[in-house]
Amino acid sequence: MPDLHWTIPVARWSSWPAVAAVAPDVGFIEPMVRRRLSTLSRIALKVAHDCAADKPSVRIVFASRHGELRRTTDILRNISAGEPVSPTSFSLSVLNAMTGVFGIARGDRSAASALSAGAETLGYALLEAHAQYATDTSTPVLLVYADEPADPAYGTIEEEVQGGALAILLDEAPVARLTCSRTAAAAERAPADCAGALFATQSQAVHHCLDTHTGAQWCSEYAVWEWSWDEGAA
Structure with missing residues (x-):
């Protein structure tokens, strides 16, 4: 895959930590639906609403390494035990x-x-959001990333996520621009290639960039991902 470099306009962004003292407020969802939501969906809906509540329409790019895997695992356990499966849980x-x-x-x-896309899910979601907005700027694009660790039944997972949610709204009149890049890793990577990669996951690196407005880097076996914040380009 060739090296990739792109920039997205950030109109606003919101995040929800992996460990929070209170439950996310999703009061805009009707109670009957709200009580059936998983924690993952609740935090995803929370950050999405924070970014797009005043927008009549937004295109959504949702990204998650595991998605609703915990709910799916519970369904499989019910089937294994000969218990009925809720159609709502399945949907x-x-x-x-x-x-x-x-x-x-x-x-x-x-x-x-x-x-x-595995451990690189957030990085490719940022690329997809960029591609959609660059193709058509008439409607905002809302990137929502939400994840949680897999059920312990699956054993040890390499580069496991910590959990949490992040939403970024791509729209006109941005407050800043997020520059992203993916550079293929050399077969024999020099130690300097990942000297600034202090983050275990992509989400930690992107959160650091958004929070501190400083550059961040994350490395996989195949590529070096980098992000930087530029208010001067807005």
Whole structure:
């Protein structure tokens, strides 16, 4: 894969930590639906609403490495035990469940997509959001990333996520621009290639860049990912 470099306009962004003292407020979702939501969907909907509450329509790019894997695992356990499976639980177990709930709650029929790409999920979601907005700037694009660790039944997972949620709204009149890059790693990577990679996951690196407005880097076996914040380009 060739090296990739792109920049996205950030109109606003919101995040929800992996460990929070209070539950996210998703009061804009009707109670009957709200009580059936998983923690993952709740935090995803929270940050999405923070960024797009005043927008009549937004295209959504939802990203998650594991998605509703915990709900799916519970369904499989029920099947194994010979217990009935709730149709609602099944319908909410798909990767793009959050986008459907969000669109219905808002009455928004705009396009939505969902993706998962292992440990590089957030990086490729940023690329997808950029591609969609660059193709058509008439409607904002809302990137929502939400994840949680997999059920312990799956054992040790390399580069496991810590959990939490992040939303970034791509729209006109941005407050700043987020520059992103993916550079293929050399077969024999020199130690200096990842000298600034102090983050275990992509989400930690991107959060650091957004919070501190300083550059951040994350390395995989195949590539070096970098992000930087530029208010001067807004």
